[in-house]
Amino acid sequence: MTEINNKRYFLYKYTPIFLLFTSILNEIDFNLQFKYFSFNFAYILIFYYSLKRDGGIGYILIFIAGLFNDVINGLPMGISSLSYLLLSAAAAYLRNITLRPNLIKDWIFFLFTILILNFITYSYLILFFNYEINYFNQIKNITGTFLSYFVFSYIFKFYNDFILGKFN
Amino acid sequence: MEPSRDDFVIAIRSVFLKTGNKQKFSLLSLILFSIIFLILSNFNFKIINFNRAIIKEIIYFSSFVVNVPENIIKNSFSKVSNHFYYYEDYLMTQNQLQELRSKDLEKKIITYENVELKKLIDDYFIEDQQAYAKVLIDKESPFLRSIVINKGSRNGVKAGMAVYDDIYLVGKVVEVNFLTSRVLLISDINSKVPITIQPLNVQGIMSGLEKASGQLQYINKEELISNNNQKLIVVTSGIGGIFRSGIPIGEIEFMNISNKKKLIVNFYRDFSQLKYVRIASHTKENINIDQSNKKIFQKNNNKISVINNQAEDIKLLKQQKIINNEIQIKLQAENINLKKILIQTQDQLRKSSKKVIENKDKNKNLEFLELNLIYGHKCRKTLFRSNLFKVNTDEYRACVLRKGLIKRN
Numbered sequence: 001m002t003e004i005n006n007k008r009y010f011l012y013k014y015t016p017i018f019l020l021f022t023s024i025l026n027e028i029d030f031n032l033q034f035k036y037f038s039f040n041f042a043y044i045l046i047f048y049y050s051l052k053r054d055g056g057i058g059y060i061l062i063f064i065a066g067l068f069n070d071v072i073n074g075l076p077m078g079i080s081s082l083s084y085l086l087l088s089a090a091a092a093y094l095r096n097i098t099l100r101p102n103l104i105k106d107w108i109f110f111l112f113t114i115l116i117l118n119f120i121t122y123s124y125l126i127l128f129f130n131y132e133i134n135y136f137n138q139i140k141n142i143t144g145t146f147l148s149y150f151v152f153s154y155i156f157k158f159y160n161d162f163i164l165g166k167f168n
Numbered sequence: 169m170e171p172s173r174d175d176f177v178i179a180i181r182s183v184f185l186k187t188g189n190k191q192k193f194s195l196l197s198l199i200l201f202s203i204i205f206l207i208l209s210n211f212n213f214k215i216i217n218f219n220r221a222i223i224k225e226i227i228y229f230s231s232f233v234v235n236v237p238e239n240i241i242k243n244s245f246s247k248v249s250n251h252f253y254y255y256e257d258y259l260m261t262q263n264q265l266q267e268l269r270s271k272d273l274e275k276k277i278i279t280y281e282n283v284e285l286k287k288l289i290d291d292y293f294i295e296d297q298q299a300y301a302k303v304l305i306d307k308e309s310p311f312l313r314s315i316v317i318n319k320g321s322r323n324g325v326k327a328g329m330a331v332y333d334d335i336y337l338v339g340k341v342v343e344v345n346f347l348t349s350r351v352l353l354i355s356d357i358n359s360k361v362p363i364t365i366q367p368l369n370v371q372g373i374m375s376g377l378e379k380a381s382g383q384l385q386y387i388n389k390e391e392l393i394s395n396n397n398q399k400l401i402v403v404t405s406g407i408g409g410i411f412r413s414g415i416p417i418g419e420i421e422f423m424n425i426s427n428k429k430k431l432i433v434n435f436y437r438d439f440s441q442l443k444y445v446r447i448a449s450h451t452k453e454n455i456n457i458d459q460s461n462k463k464i465f466q467k468n469n470n471k472i473s474v475i476n477n478q479a480e481d482i483k484l485l486k487q488q489k490i491i492n493n494e495i496q497i498k499l500q501a502e503n504i505n506l507k508k509i510l511i512q513t514q515d516q517l518r519k520s521s522k523k524v525i526e527n528k529d530k531n532k533n534l535e536f537l538e539l540n541l542i543y544g545h546k547c548r549k550t551l552f553r554s555n556l557f558k559v560n561t562d563e564y565r566a567c568v569l570r571k572g573l574i575k576r577n
Contacts, residue, residue: 025227025234063198067205071223077216078205085199089183092195096179128210 011163016049016057024069038137039144040114042069044152046084047110050091052160062088076129083117103153111146118142298448299323304348313356313376314339317445320347325447330411332446336436337361337404337415341447349447353439354417355379363417364405368395371405374417374433379440382418382433393422393429402433412450539568546572 023041042065049057066081073080090113094106118138125131184196193201209216301317319325321344331338331351339359343350352359355376363374363384372387382402392400400420406413418435547567549556556573557564567573 021230022234025231026238059195059198060193063202066202067219067223068227071220071227076206077209077220078202081202082199082206085195085202089195089199092183093179096182097175124206 012160015159016045017061020045020057020061020065021068024065024072036140037144038141039148040141041148041152042084043087043114043117043145044149046087047091047113047149048153048156050088051095051106052156054095057088059085059088075125079121079124083121086117086120087113103150106153107146107150110149114142114145297324297329298446299325300444300446301325301349302444303442312358313353313379313439314342315351315353315439315442315445317349317351317447318347319447320345320349322346325349326449328410329447329449330415332415332448333437333442333444334446335416337411337417338437338439338442338445340410351445355382355435355439360385361411361417362405362407363402364413365392365420366401366403367398368392368400371407374402377432380435380438381421382435384420384431384433387431389429389431392420392431536565536568539571543568543571 020042023045046057046062062084063081066079066084067077069075069080069084070077090109094109098105122131122133122138126133184199185194205216299319301319301323304316304318317325317331325341325344327341327344329341331340337354339351339353339356341349342352353376354361354374355378357376359376361374361382363372364370365372365384365387368391370387370391373385374382375385377383402417402420404411404413404415404417416436418433421432421434423430423432544559547556547564549558557567
């Protein structure tokens with residue numbers, strides 16, 4: 001039983017980290033070659049696990065994942081780290097003030113957060129680095145991320161409840 | 169308002185400043201760290217570039233590991249799809265192979281039949297001598313178009329032998345030396361080759377015209393022009409016995425020169441590019457038909473005629489069988505119709521007999537009612553006539569029908 005519990009604990013602890021780094025390293029931005037659909041998987045993962053777990057994935061790991069993402073996408077070092085950390089901060093704040101969790105409220109808060117984060121990120125990129133941004137793609141990505149959160153929250157919940165079970 | 173502000177401050181503080189066993193750095197310190205990173209990268213700082221290079225190296229190795237499952241899935245998917253593709257391709261190839269095999273068999277049968285038929289008409293040639301030769305340079309030729317080959321009388325080359333490139337006719341040997349020979353190409357104006365135009369089966373003579381074409385002589389051109397939609401092939405006719413029949417030469421092209429249609433033979437081969445040629449002579453296969461063979465031939469002929477007669481009889485019998493079958497089918501159909509009519513008639517008869525019985529009953533009733541009116545009082549039981557019968561009884565009815573009681577003598 002202890003061995004099984006150890007394995008479960010291992011999965012409980014490292015699955016989100018593995019997913020985060022795989023999605024970043026594999027360049028799975030989930031821009032799945034669909035013309036009108038794309039979403040940011042890292043945002044969903046970080047927000048969900050920061051909201052549901054005390055400490056989330058681990059702020060240092062999130063910071064490193066952000067640096068990796070910057071290098072892969074050719075962005076200025078630190079921008080993704082900042083947005084990921086702010087996202088996890090928002091999720092942690094929501095966790096602290098929430099007494100009765102509600103998916104719809106989380107969902108709306110997630111939309112609000114990613115809108116602000118994208119605003120900060122792209123403002124910084126435009127103002128200081130003269131980046132040219134395709135606003136249609138960004139709107140598409142934000143909408144896709146917002147809509148996908150609902151689906152992924154159920155998938156993660158299912159994974160946590162039925163596969164890991166005990167550690168939630 | 170005061171307590172809610174406190175709550176907000178506590179929540180924010182908890183988020184940004186909380187550290188623990190798992191988290192060595194607070195969120196705020198990491199955010200500040202990333203902002204510093206951003207500012208430094210804005211100024212293109214050396215440390216940042218160095219960090220970027222290190223991360224790039226890490227990403228290079230780790231992405232290789234991370235991509236392994238994806239690559240495995242991709243490769244296995246492509247393998248499976250390739251397998252299906254190859255399987256379909258294999259099936260198609262097998263079908264094509266079968267078709268080609270059957271075609272090949274057909275070709276062999278046709279060739280064999282052709283040989284047999286040619287033997288029958290005494291027009292079957294076999295190549296008794298053949299040699300391969302290399303084409304040498306030809307400059308001092310009395311002919312317009314001829315070549316010199318490196319085989320002569322020493323190699324058994326004789327004047328008049330046909331020269332081929334693959335299966336196509338090139339020309340004929342006109343001069344034989346000890347080591348070399350001269351070949352007159354069919355594109356030469358002096359070359360006269362008896363030809364047949366297939367599939368119209370028109371005979372004629374072809375002589376050279378240009379490097380890669382020839383002209384037709386002694387031919388009804390209008391007949392060919394009227395058939396200009398067809399692909400007309402020129403082959404040797406075998407007349408004259410120099411060339412055997414059926415050697416492909418070229419195709420006919422219709423040309424409009426000053427509003428006149430002209431026929432030109434385009435050769436299959438470019439004679440300016442000849443390197444090696446085959447020289448061959450042909451002889452007829454000797455068929456010795458002696459007396460015994462003649463008898464066997466006669467017997468076989470008789471057998472064939474008997475078999476033909478039998479085949480005709482069988483054909484007639486088959487036709488008769490077909491007719492009989494048709495008649496049988498018609499009779500069966502008629503039989504079914506008649507059976508239907510019989511059943512209908514029987515039904516009608518049954519209905520009619522029922523009606524007759526009903527009518528009889530009605531008549532009896534009517535008769536009874538009439539008699540009842542007249543003789544009812546003679547049979548009806550009353551207070552004073554108690555020996556009579558009650559109404560609606562069988563005895564009463566019998567009494568009425570008897571027209572009253574029977575008088576006893």
